[in-house]
Amino acid sequence: MDNVLPKDIYQRFQRTQRNTENVIKAAPLGICITNPQGYLEMVNPAYCDFYGYREEELLGQHFTIVVPEAHRATLSDLHGLFINGEEIQELRQEWEVRCKNGEVRTIIAEAARIEGDDGQPRKVTFIVDITQRKQLEERLKQANDRLEHLAHHDELTGILNRRAGLQCLEQELKRSSRYGSPLSVAMFDLDNFKAINDTHGHGVGDQILEEVTATVNQTLRETDIQIRLGGEEFLIIMPEVNAEDAQIAMERVRRVVGQTSFTRQALTVTLSAGVASYVEASTTRLLDHADKAMYQAKQSGRDRVVVASSM
Numbered sequence: 001m002d003n004v005l006p007k008d009i010y011q012r013f014q015r016t017q018r019n020t021e022n023v024i025k026a027a028p029l030g031i032c033i034t035n036p037q038g039y040l041e042m043v044n045p046a047y048c049d050f051y052g053y054r055e056e057e058l059l060g061q062h063f064t065i066v067v068p069e070a071h072r073a074t075l076s077d078l079h080g081l082f083i084n085g086e087e088i089q090e091l092r093q094e095w096e097v098r099c100k101n102g103e104v105r106t107i108i109a110e111a112a113r114i115e116g117d118d119g120q121p122r123k124v125t126f127i128v129d130i131t132q133r134k135q136l137e138e139r140l141k142q143a144n145d146r147l148e149h150l151a152h153h154d155e156l157t158g159i160l161n162r163r164a165g166l167q168c169l170e171q172e173l174k175r176s177s178r179y180g181s182p183l184s185v186a187m188f189d190l191d192n193f194k195a196i197n198d199t200h201g202h203g204v205g206d207q208i209l210e211e212v213t214a215t216v217n218q219t220l221r222e223t224d225i226q227i228r229l230g231g232e233e234f235l236i237i238m239p240e241v242n243a244e245d246a247q248i249a250m251e252r253v254r255r256v257v258g259q260t261s262f263t264r265q266a267l268t269v270t271l272s273a274g275v276a277s278y279v280e281a282s283t284t285r286l287l288d289h290a291d292k293a294m295y296q297a298k299q300s301g302r303d304r305v306v307v308a309s310s311m
């Protein structure tokens with residue numbers, strides 16, 4: 001280097017500077033430089049393309065031109081802290097930004113503090129568009145939520161399915177056993193449902209199941225839990241309710257369902273129910289008793305509630 005003339009050094013320096021500028025121009029990621037007050041001093045083509053602005057529309061503008069209204073104050077504060085060196089040297093964060101056409105996108109912005117040729121600090125920000133990744137993540141989350149819901153709920157009626165319902169009963173039984181509180185269950189089955197399907201079709205049958213579920217839910221207390229055991233058979237868990245009150249509640253359900261017209265065809269349907277109350281912490285025994293009581297209700301003419309004899 002000793003024998004290099006000052007003119008050569010100057011030319012080399014100029015070439016290096018041009019090279020750097022070309023690299024910044026060609027960079028696939030958006031780059032901008034802001035002054036200490038937050039005004040844009042440099043934007044590269046990728047930055048302009050991403051936001052949909054021309055270079056001259058951005059230069060001299062406050063950087064929050066691309067920030068949604070709700071985040072402007074926060075980002076301005078953060079910029080001030082960062083440029084004055086009160087925060088970490090480099091900042092990497094995910095942000096929502098707004099393009100010229102109003103579209104909101106998600107970026108990861110990585111910022112570094114540099115010294116400008118006037119000795120003042122500058123913020124260089126590199127942005128990477130992660131909108132698509134975010135959208136995919138969101139769709140994946142929604143799909144997972146849906147799967148999670150389907151794993152525990154009956155698709156037709158939206159109430160708990162058999163597996164989730166029985167787990168729930170298990171928990172409620174444990175609670176009753178621990179605190180010595182009452183717990184009742186009512187198993188019910190729609191009467192002569194086959195005839196409805198045969199006469200009006202399976203679609204109408206499905207609609208009746210949906211509407212009956214909603215009617216029963218409205219008739220119950222908020223703390224009661226309705227479960228679809230399968231087909232036209234349901235279970236209601238009534239925490240803190242003794243056999244006598246469960247019978248009263250179930251009689252009300254039976255009456256309301258029997259008096260309601262379902263579907264556009266204004267069809268009526270009745271139900272038979274068996275009520276059993278907790279004595280010992282066995283899900284199987286409790287369900288068995290409710291089932292037997294429901295069978296008795298069917299046997300003795302349907303459209304009635306039978307309470308299981310004490311266990």
Ligand SMILES: Nc1nc2c(ncn2[C@@H]2O[C@H](COP(=O)(O)OP(=O)(O)OP(=O)(O)O)[C@@H](O)[C@H]2O)c(=O)[nH]1
Binds near residue numbers: 191206209298
């Ligand atoms: N539409 C519809 N029908 C169903 C569904 N699940 C079960 N079923 C029908 O429910 C009917 C049940 O018939 P059965 O078990 O003979 O009982 P029932 O006709 O209700 O007579 P009882 O229970 O003795 O009063 C059958 O026709 C099943 O196909 C369903 O998800 N949708």
